[in-house]
Amino acid sequence: MSVSPGLLTDRYELTMLTSFVRDGSVDHPAVFEAFARRLPEGRRYGVVAGLGRLVPMIADFAFTGEEVDWLHAQGVLDEQSAAWLRDFRFGGDVDAYPEGDLYFPGSPVLTVRGTLGECVMLETLVLSVLNHDSAIASAAARMTTAAGDRPLVEMGSRRTHEDAAVATARAAYLAGFTSTSNLAAGRLHGVPTVGTAAHAFTLAHESEAAAFASQVATQGTGTTLLVDTYDVAEGIRTAVEVAGPGLGAVRIDSGDLAETAAMARTLLDGLGATETRITATSDLDEYVITALADAPIDGYGVGTRVATGSGHPTASMVYKLVAVGREPGGRLHPVAKKSHDKVSVGGAKTAWRRYDGEVLVEEWYRDDDTDQPGARRVQVPVLRDGRVVHDPPLTEVRTHCAAAVASLPAAARGVAAGPPYLTVSSKESP
Amino acid sequence: MSVSPGLLTDRYELTMLTSFVRDGSVDHPAVFEAFARRLPEGRRYGVVAGLGRLVPMIADFAFTGEEVDWLHAQGVLDEQSAAWLRDFRFGGDVDAYPEGDLYFPGSPVLTVRGTLGECVMLETLVLSVLNHDSAIASAAARMTTAAGDRPLVEMGSRRTHEDAAVATARAAYLAGFTSTSNLAAGRLHGVPTVGTAAHAFTLAHESEAAAFASQVATQGTGTTLLVDTYDVAEGIRTAVEVAGPGLGAVRIDSGDLAETAAMARTLLDGLGATETRITATSDLDEYVITALADAPIDGYGVGTRVATGSGHPTASMVYKLVAVGREPGGRLHPVAKKSHDKVSVGGAKTAWRRYDGEVLVEEWYRDDDTDQPGARRVQVPVLRDGRVVHDPPLTEVRTHCAAAVASLPAAARGVAAGPPYLTVSSKESP
Known part of the structure; x- marks a missing residue:
C-alpha cells in the first residue's frame, strides 16, 4: 500500500479543515508564508531547496476515495x-524563492494564496520537503565552497531514510556536488551517478590483486581502486601493477587522510602513475575538507555529514497564516501570533534584494507588489490557479545556486562561524 | 515515476555485481553482517528498528525491465x-535481532546469508532503513523513559523528509510513544493518530472564542484547545468559558513550560476544570522532559528532537562481508578488513544474552549455532530462501521494546551520559 501526497500530513490539518467546513470559513481567502526565524548556529546563509519536488506534490495534493473513507472511519473527518x-x-497560487537561492532569517521563502481550506492542509508537506532539502543543500553549499575545484561525490544514502537519500542526492547536487552514489537519484532526477567498489569486493576475492584485476576487466583502467583494505602502500603498488600507470584513481577510506594522501602521491609518482588521481572518503565535512586543502587529494566523497546536514538535519522553517479574509472573496486582514517567544509579522510580503556586485540588502514590503527601483524581486510565480508555471531543469537550479552563493562576500561563503550575513528587514510601504 | 526497492541502492553495489558476474564469483556463498562499531557519544544502549519495513523490501528487492535497461544504458551494467x-x-536467509530489541557496539544486528551477488546488493537499503529507524527509536526510547507515565505524541513530520516522517512515527511508536500526528503512519502502519489545531486556526477566526467554539462544535468538549496564540491566561479562561469545565485538555506551545503549566493548573482548578489536562509542546527532548517531571503537565508532544534522533540522526551501522566461499556451495572462510581504524572481525556470529533479572552479558560465538546453556539466543530467523518467516504486528514489537528497555538497570535506562552499558564480547567456541 502506498499513500497520496495528501496523507503525508499531520492530522490536525484535517481536524482544522473539518471545523472550517462546518463553521463556513473554509472558502475564505487566506495567505500562508513559510520562513525561518533563525539559521542554525554559526551559519551565515541558507540555501532554499526542495521546490522542484514540492511543486508537483502540491499540484497532485489529493486523497483517494479509500483514503477519505479511512479518514472518516478514523473520526478525522465528519460527513x-x-x-x-x-x-x-x-487551486491556489504559490510564489517562492527560486530553488537554489539564498535565504536568511525572515525571508518569505514560500507564499501560498488560496482559500483557507486549501492553504491550511499544505503545511506539513511544505515544511517536510523544504526543511529536509534546504538543510542538505545549505550544508552541501558550504562543502562545495570548501572543496574549491575538487569534485564532490554525495554518498550518504546509507546514513538516512531510503527515500530521504534520493532527495539528499538531489539537494547536494543542486548545491554544487558533482555526482551521487544513489541510483534512484539518477533515475528520478537525472543526477550523475558514480561508484566503483567497497571493501567487500576486495575481501570476496582470494587476493587484492585478483579483486583489482576483476574490477579493471569490467570497468577499465580509468576506474577507481579502493586501496586500503589491507595496507595502503601495498594496495597502491598492487593497483598500479594490475592496472598500469594509466590507472584512473585510487580511493582512501580510512586513517589520517592528509598523511596517507601525501604518501600515496609520492608512491604513485614513483611508480610512474603521475596522472592517477587520489580520492578521499571517510567522515568528511566542510571543516575536514578545508583542513585537507593542501593535501594532494583530487576529489572527495562525502557521506554521513551531508546526509545529516552537517549537524543541522532540519532547516526549522515554519508555515504561518499571515492574512485572512472574513468572507469568500473578502478583503485580506493581516494576522499574527503575539504571545511569548514566537512572534510573527502579519501580511503578505514581497522580497527584494539590492546588490553592489555582492548582495547588500534583502528587504520586504507588505501588501505591495509594485517594482522597487534599484532592487531585484526575489520571488517567482510557481503555481497559478493550481497549475504549475515554474519548472526549471535541475541543472538550471544548480547554476542559479552557484550564482547565488557567489553573490555573497567571501567571508560569508566560508566555513567560519558567524551571524547570518543578512537579516531581512521590513520596509513598510509609504 | 517511482522506483523499485532495488534502485534505492548505491551504484557501486551494481558495479561490484557486474564484476562478480564476469569473474564467476557471483554465485559463491557469502555472509554479510550489519552492526555498529560504536553508539552515539553518551548513549548507553541502542534500539534496533526498521526490520518490519526492511523485510518486505528485501523480499521485493528487484528491478523492472525498464530499470535494467536504464542501468545498462548508463553503463552501470554490462550485457x-x-x-x-x-x-x-x-533467495537467501536473513537472521536479525527482533525489532525493538537492544543493541550495543559489536552486536550482529542483521546477518544475511546467500550468494555473493544477492547479498552484496542489499547493503545500501539495509543500512538506510536500519540506520534511520534505529536512530529514531533509540532517541524515542530515552524520551519514553524520561516521560514515565505521561503519554508522548510524535509530531516531528514537518522537520524531516516526508517519507522519513512516516518511518519516524512508526519508530517512535514502537519505542514507547503513544501516538503520532502523521496520518500516513496511521494508514500504513496502524500507529494511532491524534491532532487538534494550530495557531493558524485561532488566527483564522475573528476571535479566540470563535475559534474555540468552532473546534468544540466539531471535536466535542473532550478536545485539546491551544491556548497560547495571544495570552495564555486569557486563552484558558476563554477555553473554559466556551467548552465548560469538562474541557479535555489545553495545549501550551511557547514560553517557559514549567512556569506556564503551573499557572495554567492553578487557573484551571480555580475555574473548576480540575480534570482538564495540560499538554506541553515546543522543543522538547529527553532532557527537557526530565526537567519538567515536577511540572503539572499531563502529556508531551515531541517534534524536531525525536525526528532528528535527539542530536544523532543516524545510527552508524555498517554492513560487512564476514565470510565467503571460493566456489558455488563451497565452504565459508572468515574475512575481515584489517587496515587502520576500521578493523572488523570475520566469521558469522551468533549472539546470546545472559540475565540475572537484568541483562548482564551479551556475547557472540563464531560459526557455532548450538545452544549456549544459561543464555538466551538474540537473533531470530527472518527470511528463509527469500521467504519472510518473521512478521510480528507492530504492537508486539512495541511490547518487546518495552521489555527490552526494562531489562536494563535503571542507571542505563536514564538520560545521564555514560559509556555503552555492554560491549559485546566474543566467545570463541571451544
Whole structure:
C-alpha cells in the first residue's frame, strides 16, 4: 500500500479543515508564508531547496476515495468535510524563492494564496520537503565552497531514510556536488551517478590483486581502486601493477587522510602513475575538507555529514497564516501570533534584494507588489490557479545556486562561524 | 515515476555485481553482517528498528525491465550482468535481532546469508532503513523513559523528509510513544493518530472564542484547545468559558513550560476544570522532559528532537562481508578488513544474552549455532530462501521494546551520559 501526497500530513490539518467546513470559513481567502526565524548556529546563509519536488506534490495534493473513507472511519473527518475532501484539488497560487537561492532569517521563502481550506492542509508537506532539502543543500553549499575545484561525490544514502537519500542526492547536487552514489537519484532526477567498489569486493576475492584485476576487466583502467583494505602502500603498488600507470584513481577510506594522501602521491609518482588521481572518503565535512586543502587529494566523497546536514538535519522553517479574509472573496486582514517567544509579522510580503556586485540588502514590503527601483524581486510565480508555471531543469537550479552563493562576500561563503550575513528587514510601504 | 526497492541502492553495489558476474564469483556463498562499531557519544544502549519495513523490501528487492535497461544504458551494467539482474529475486536467509530489541557496539544486528551477488546488493537499503529507524527509536526510547507515565505524541513530520516522517512515527511508536500526528503512519502502519489545531486556526477566526467554539462544535468538549496564540491566561479562561469545565485538555506551545503549566493548573482548578489536562509542546527532548517531571503537565508532544534522533540522526551501522566461499556451495572462510581504524572481525556470529533479572552479558560465538546453556539466543530467523518467516504486528514489537528497555538497570535506562552499558564480547567456541 502506498499513500497520496495528501496523507503525508499531520492530522490536525484535517481536524482544522473539518471545523472550517462546518463553521463556513473554509472558502475564505487566506495567505500562508513559510520562513525561518533563525539559521542554525554559526551559519551565515541558507540555501532554499526542495521546490522542484514540492511543486508537483502540491499540484497532485489529493486523497483517494479509500483514503477519505479511512479518514472518516478514523473520526478525522465528519460527513461534510469528507464530501468536501473527496473532490479536492489545490487551486491556489504559490510564489517562492527560486530553488537554489539564498535565504536568511525572515525571508518569505514560500507564499501560498488560496482559500483557507486549501492553504491550511499544505503545511506539513511544505515544511517536510523544504526543511529536509534546504538543510542538505545549505550544508552541501558550504562543502562545495570548501572543496574549491575538487569534485564532490554525495554518498550518504546509507546514513538516512531510503527515500530521504534520493532527495539528499538531489539537494547536494543542486548545491554544487558533482555526482551521487544513489541510483534512484539518477533515475528520478537525472543526477550523475558514480561508484566503483567497497571493501567487500576486495575481501570476496582470494587476493587484492585478483579483486583489482576483476574490477579493471569490467570497468577499465580509468576506474577507481579502493586501496586500503589491507595496507595502503601495498594496495597502491598492487593497483598500479594490475592496472598500469594509466590507472584512473585510487580511493582512501580510512586513517589520517592528509598523511596517507601525501604518501600515496609520492608512491604513485614513483611508480610512474603521475596522472592517477587520489580520492578521499571517510567522515568528511566542510571543516575536514578545508583542513585537507593542501593535501594532494583530487576529489572527495562525502557521506554521513551531508546526509545529516552537517549537524543541522532540519532547516526549522515554519508555515504561518499571515492574512485572512472574513468572507469568500473578502478583503485580506493581516494576522499574527503575539504571545511569548514566537512572534510573527502579519501580511503578505514581497522580497527584494539590492546588490553592489555582492548582495547588500534583502528587504520586504507588505501588501505591495509594485517594482522597487534599484532592487531585484526575489520571488517567482510557481503555481497559478493550481497549475504549475515554474519548472526549471535541475541543472538550471544548480547554476542559479552557484550564482547565488557567489553573490555573497567571501567571508560569508566560508566555513567560519558567524551571524547570518543578512537579516531581512521590513520596509513598510509609504 | 517511482522506483523499485532495488534502485534505492548505491551504484557501486551494481558495479561490484557486474564484476562478480564476469569473474564467476557471483554465485559463491557469502555472509554479510550489519552492526555498529560504536553508539552515539553518551548513549548507553541502542534500539534496533526498521526490520518490519526492511523485510518486505528485501523480499521485493528487484528491478523492472525498464530499470535494467536504464542501468545498462548508463553503463552501470554490462550485457551479462543486465541479463543476470533481469530475473533477480533475493533467495537467501536473513537472521536479525527482533525489532525493538537492544543493541550495543559489536552486536550482529542483521546477518544475511546467500550468494555473493544477492547479498552484496542489499547493503545500501539495509543500512538506510536500519540506520534511520534505529536512530529514531533509540532517541524515542530515552524520551519514553524520561516521560514515565505521561503519554508522548510524535509530531516531528514537518522537520524531516516526508517519507522519513512516516518511518519516524512508526519508530517512535514502537519505542514507547503513544501516538503520532502523521496520518500516513496511521494508514500504513496502524500507529494511532491524534491532532487538534494550530495557531493558524485561532488566527483564522475573528476571535479566540470563535475559534474555540468552532473546534468544540466539531471535536466535542473532550478536545485539546491551544491556548497560547495571544495570552495564555486569557486563552484558558476563554477555553473554559466556551467548552465548560469538562474541557479535555489545553495545549501550551511557547514560553517557559514549567512556569506556564503551573499557572495554567492553578487557573484551571480555580475555574473548576480540575480534570482538564495540560499538554506541553515546543522543543522538547529527553532532557527537557526530565526537567519538567515536577511540572503539572499531563502529556508531551515531541517534534524536531525525536525526528532528528535527539542530536544523532543516524545510527552508524555498517554492513560487512564476514565470510565467503571460493566456489558455488563451497565452504565459508572468515574475512575481515584489517587496515587502520576500521578493523572488523570475520566469521558469522551468533549472539546470546545472559540475565540475572537484568541483562548482564551479551556475547557472540563464531560459526557455532548450538545452544549456549544459561543464555538466551538474540537473533531470530527472518527470511528463509527469500521467504519472510518473521512478521510480528507492530504492537508486539512495541511490547518487546518495552521489555527490552526494562531489562536494563535503571542507571542505563536514564538520560545521564555514560559509556555503552555492554560491549559485546566474543566467545570463541571451544
